[in-house]
Amino acid sequence: xxxxxxxxxxxxxxxxxxxxxxxxxxxxxxxxxxxxxxxxxxxxxxxxxxxxxxxxxxxxxxxxxxxxxxxxxxxxxxxxxxxxxxxxxxxxxxxxxxxxxxxxxxxxxxxxxxxxxxxxxxxxxxxxxxxxxxxxxxxxxxxxxxxxxxxxxxxxxxxxxxxxxxxxxxxxxxxxxxxxxxxxxxxxxxxxxxxxxxxxxxxxxxxxxxxxxxxxxxxxxxxxxxxxxxxxxxxxxxxxxxxxxxxxxxxxxxxxxxxxxxxxxxxxxxxxxxxxxxxxxxxxxxxxxxxxxxxxxxxxxxxxxxxxxxxxxxxxxxxxxxxxxxxxxxxxxxxxxxxxxxxxxxxxxxxxxxxxxxxxxxxxxxxxxxxxxxxxxxxxxxxxxxxxxxxxxxxxxxxxxxxxxxxxxxxxxxxxxxxxxxxxxxxxxxxxxxxxxxxxxxxxxx
Numbered sequence: 001x002x003x004x005x006x007x008x009x010x011x012x013x014x015x016x017x018x019x020x021x022x023x024x025x026x027x028x029x030x031x032x033x034x035x036x037x038x039x040x041x042x043x044x045x046x047x048x049x050x051x052x053x054x055x056x057x058x059x060x061x062x063x064x065x066x067x068x069x070x071x072x073x074x075x076x077x078x079x080x081x082x083x084x085x086x087x088x089x090x091x092x093x094x095x096x097x098x099x100x101x102x103x104x105x106x107x108x109x110x111x112x113x114x115x116x117x118x119x120x121x122x123x124x125x126x127x128x129x130x131x132x133x134x135x136x137x138x139x140x141x142x143x144x145x146x147x148x149x150x151x152x153x154x155x156x157x158x159x160x161x162x163x164x165x166x167x168x169x170x171x172x173x174x175x176x177x178x179x180x181x182x183x184x185x186x187x188x189x190x191x192x193x194x195x196x197x198x199x200x201x202x203x204x205x206x207x208x209x210x211x212x213x214x215x216x217x218x219x220x221x222x223x224x225x226x227x228x229x230x231x232x233x234x235x236x237x238x239x240x241x242x243x244x245x246x247x248x249x250x251x252x253x254x255x256x257x258x259x260x261x262x263x264x265x266x267x268x269x270x271x272x273x274x275x276x277x278x279x280x281x282x283x284x285x286x287x288x289x290x291x292x293x294x295x296x297x298x299x300x301x302x303x304x305x306x307x308x309x310x311x312x313x314x315x316x317x318x319x320x321x322x323x324x325x326x327x328x329x330x331x332x333x334x335x336x337x338x339x340x341x342x343x344x345x346x347x348x349x350x351x352x353x354x355x356x357x358x359x360x361x362x363x364x365x366x367x368x369x370x371x372x373x374x375x376x377x378x379x380x381x382x383x384x385x386x387x388x389x390x391x392x393x394x395x396x397x398x399x400x401x402x403x404x405x406x407x408x409x410x411x412x413x414x415x416x417x418x419x420x421x422x423x424x425x426x427x428x429x430x431x432x433x434x435x436x437x438x439x440x441x442x443x444x445x446x
Contacts, residue, residue, distance in 0.1 A: 005219055010230060013215055014237025019158065020208045021056055021201050021238060022245070023099070023297030024106035024290050027162075028266030029198050030246045034253025035262055035269055037188055038180040041254040044192035048250065049243050051196025055356065057239040059205025062362035064213060064228045070308070071206040075358060077365075078375035087308070089351060094204050095305035096325045098344040101332035103294035103301075104129040109337055110267045111287030129333045136295065137326035140302040141319055158292040159241070161285055166248035168277045175258025183414075190414045197352045198345070201242075206355070207304040209235075302326060350383075350390030353418040357382045361426070368430055377429025381421035389415060 030048060037044035068074040071090065076083030093099065108128045116124045183191040196202075212234055213227065221227050253269050260272050274282030306321035316324075332340065357378055368374045388401055409417035 005216070005221065005230060009219065010233055011237065013212060014234040015156065016215070017060075017208060017212050017234055018238040018241045019296040020211065020300035021204060021242060021297070022158070022293050023103055024110070024294045025102060026052070026199050026201070026242070026246070027249065027270060027290065027293060028106065029195055030249035030266070031253040031269040032263075032266035033192060033195050034250035035257050036181045037184040037192070037250070038254055038257065039177040040180040040184050040188035041177065041250050043188035044184055044195075045247055045250040047189040047192030048196045049246060051193050052199045052201060052246055053239045053242040055196070055202035055359065056205040056242070057235050058359050058363070059202050059355070060209035060212065060235040061232060062359045063206060063209040064231045066362050066365070067224065070210060070311070074206070074362065077361075077370060078372060078379050082379070086351075086354065090203050090206065090355070091305050091308050093344070093347055093351065094200050094207065095301055096328040097332065098340060098347070099200050099204075100298055100301050100325065100329040101335070102337065102340050102344075103298040104132045104329065104333035105337040105340060106267065107132060107291050107294040110271060110290045114271065114283050126334055129330045132295070133298070133326040133330045133333075136298040136302055137322055139299045140306065140322045140326075158289060158296070161289045161292075162245055162248075165274060165277070165285070165289075166245075166252060169248070169252045169255060169273070172277070173255045174260075174273070174276060175255055177254050178257040181262065187414050190411070190416060194415050197348050200348065202352065202355050202359070204301070207308075208300060211300065211304060298329075302329075346390040346394035349393040349415070350386050353382050353386040353422070354379060357422045360422075368426075371430060371433045373429035373433040374426045375429070377425035377427075377432070378422050379425070381425030382418045385409065385412075385418040385421050389417070
């Protein structure tokens with residue numbers, strides 16, 4: 001059975017998907033990008049939009065087009081072992097190891113710490129994260145209410161707060177664009193492209209896409225084409241909102257340098273800009289924005305991770321996994337924001353290209369008839385290069401390999417050296433598969 005859904009449901013699902021994607025990191029990184037990019041903000045923002053808004057959209061559509069029910073079955077087109085390992089690493093990365101703890105820590109840093117003395121910051125972080133993840137766990141244990149709670153209430157409120165802040169910037173700019181800093185002076189687009197990795201949204205797309213597809217199916221839509229159409233419209237709503245807000249925040253950051261100077265992180269940029277326009281009340285507004293953004297993302301990630309690992313290990317219930325991940329996230333959040341980010345960057349640098357290539361292969365699946373060798377060749381060569389990129393990001397530089405890659409791989413010095421190997425690996429896989437199958441075809445025809 002399949003049926004038409006009201007437009008209001010499409011809006012609610014689109015807002016829900018946007019809210020799941022839009023965490024505190026999505027607020028912080030565009031603002032800092034704008035400060036660093038300066039007069040090159042539009043080129044840098046364009047690159048950021050590719051990985052921060054475009055890739056999440058494509059990831060959701062890839063999942064819908066594939067007809068697969070989860071990421072593991074999609075990634076298993078290369079090999080079942082790869083499918084299992086890649087899915088586990090991805091869920092842990094956007095789950096209890098990095099992304100979920102970051103929602104609690106960033107919430108505290110921006111919404112709570114400014115109002116506490118330094119001497120109580122450690123105890124304050126502990127108390128806050130316990131409360132924060134207790135609320136997250138409570139909402140996550142009732143996932144059937146997610147569309148109503150997030151889509152109808154939390155997202156519109158959050159969008160209103162962000163719109164007010166950006167409106168003040170548009171009508172009363174703080175200053176003019178300044179000269180670009182660092183890599184933004186020569187490779188603004190590609191630098192922005194890489195900064196989009198930090199949102200983790202292309203990885204999360206494989207996870208949140210499942211939530212959206214299931215929400216649509218729960219309304220009685222069973223026809224694949226209709227489901228994909230509804231999913232596409234909802235994803236376009238989410239991607240459009242992300243693009244608008246990223247652009248506004250990048251613009252905000254670029255105009256703030258003249259008055260504020262260069263700040264250490266995007267959280268400081270937003271705090272100072274809010275204070276500039278609203279005075280002490282600005283901190284309260286920003287705190288509400290961050291709390292709402294972090295809470296919705298945390299709920300979505302706890303729900304998705306618990307669902308997957310319960311499917312992987314049925315002996316442990318969904319409820320217990322939600323509790324376990326909430327507790328682990330509380331512990332990791334108390335390590336501190338700087339430590340969490342420093343640990344996550346090398347891992348994201350290594351696995352993000354794999355996710356991008358998997359999306360590309362899914363869209364071109366029919367062109368090479370889904371040959372596993374194409375998946376294997378493309379993903380293998382991609383991983384070889386991205387692994388060394390990850391090691392470089394971790395401060396572990398293997399000079400000989402870096403020199404070799406820099407000499408032969410286009411874009412390697414700007415972190416995109418995996419593109420050519422991905423294409424070459426896919427072509428080699430296709431050729432190898434043809435060589436393997438030709439003797440079989442000749443034998444069958446003889």
